[in-house]
Amino acid sequence: MSQVLDTPPPTAAPADGDLAALAARHGLAVSGARPSLPVYVRELWARRHFIAAFATAKLTAQYSQAKLGQVWQVMNPLLNAAVYFFIFGVLLGTKKGVPDYIPFLVTGVFIWTFTQSSILAGTRAISGNLGLVRALHFPRAALPISFCLQQLQQLLFSMGALVVILLCFGVAVSASWLLAIPALVLQFTFNAGVSMVMARMGAKTPDIAQLMPFILRTWMYVSGVMWSIDKLAKGHHGWPHWVVPVLQANPAAVYIDLMRYALIDSFHSSQLPHHVWPIATGWALVAGIGGFIYFWKAEETYGRG
Template sequence: MSQVLDPPPPTRASTQAAPFTTESGPAAGSDLAALAARHGLTVSGARPSLPQYVRDLWARRHFIGAFSTAKLTAQYSQAKLGQLWQVMTPLLNAAVYYFIFGLLMDTKRGVEDFVPFLVTGVFVWTFTQSSIMAGTRAISGNLGLVRALHFPRAALPVSFCLQQLQQLLFSMAALLVILLAFGVPPAPSWVLALPALVLQFLFNAGVAMVMARVGSKIPDMAQLMPFLLRTWMYASGVMFSIEHMTGPDSGLPSWVGTALQLNPAVVYIDLMRFALIDTFGGSQLPPHVWALAVGWALVAGIGGFVYFWKAEETYGRG
């Protein structure tokens, strides 16, 4: 009976394995870390250095492009009009805004070429709005992909912003037709629309990465964002001229107009309007607008990227 109850003496193999299987605390942790280092093992999903993260993201550039194109193609795959909705959606929004603000509220008073003015503002604003909304759901809406594959998570918000840029480029064809139909002639200043779009894309991508990190921790943010973005839109001069609404006859303090002009959405809308509409000629564009556009793009783009990178290890966990 004693032979059955008494445990057998420890063997040499079990004695050697004991530090790794039975110990706990700092000693065991250091032993495991040493074992991992000896065999070249690293922590799965560990955040790489910022330069390495940039290189990893650049290495996935083909995935980013293909993913954004696939999402854009699938977006309207169930609709009978298909990709035409890429153009019709902002045009219908512009028509509603023209009826409410241009006709009923008479915000077109004092604004030359109001229809091109309005359509340009709607198209440019839609680019920012859609990019930020897509970025908010970039992580929380793609948890299966995040948990299944190892890749820089910043690829998701960037690809969604690229998708919205592609959609805007489709819409720009309709915008040019509207400009010509309302008597706005082609001009060399139209070329300035390209750098304006590049700067706006950098700004949108930066804000989208900030919201992607916030949205991954607070899923309810996706429900709150439409209200915040709608408020931002009304302060961005999409449907009216900020200069006319905040002028000396408005009764508003002068700082209100200055604060609205610093709004990044206003900056990028103004750049596009002054580039495309001849009554807003480039010579009338205040010199600080380009500086503001570059500044907002750098602050949002770099700051948003670093902010997103700092939480790289947490995405898809919990």
């Protein structure tokens, strides 16, 4: 006679709510979950040494394969300035009526390059470092911020050449040069905010990195890098009345003009837009805070897919 073995009834799978309660009871959290904004800021601050070291390492490695090495940090913007001087200053005559045109041009090129390079690097900050993003747990905002810090270090390295150019063309050292410090702080904050916006967009759509050079080139042409917006304002070109104020409030033009005002004694306050420091501060706060929050909201999506 066969013996019937009793088998225990199948147990039902625990519900999702039960699992969540069990995980919470034992201090478990969702892997890769976005922390709250205050926690995220604290985590980012705790990694400030990594951000600085990463930026320095990237800067050191940037020209490691070139024979001239770090000299290219100065040569690149200087060569760009030479090309712009020939095309715009000589052929198109934009230097006419602009005192100290070469210091005017070189300052504009150096400051614009800081913004341009920061945004381009930020666009690829996530998509170009997926191995690092997927391998290590850290606030992803550290990447675009470190790339902006790298570009700031490069600008400061290049400022030595800018000072030599200013002195060679008769621009005297003055107390107004100290205004370059708050101007650079505001520009760095603006650049970092825009870089974080572009980093999130570039992480989702990497093709944006191919489009950005064209957008930035157009932005450069309307930012008064090679020509004087103030000269346009005083001329009669048949432009609508709103064009000049919009060009003057353009953040790239604001930071360029602030640096020219700080360093070049022939660039007077009358050439600056009204309320220029509040405008510069406003752009920095809107881009810096807004870009940071925009980037943080997608924190858990970076490196996935």
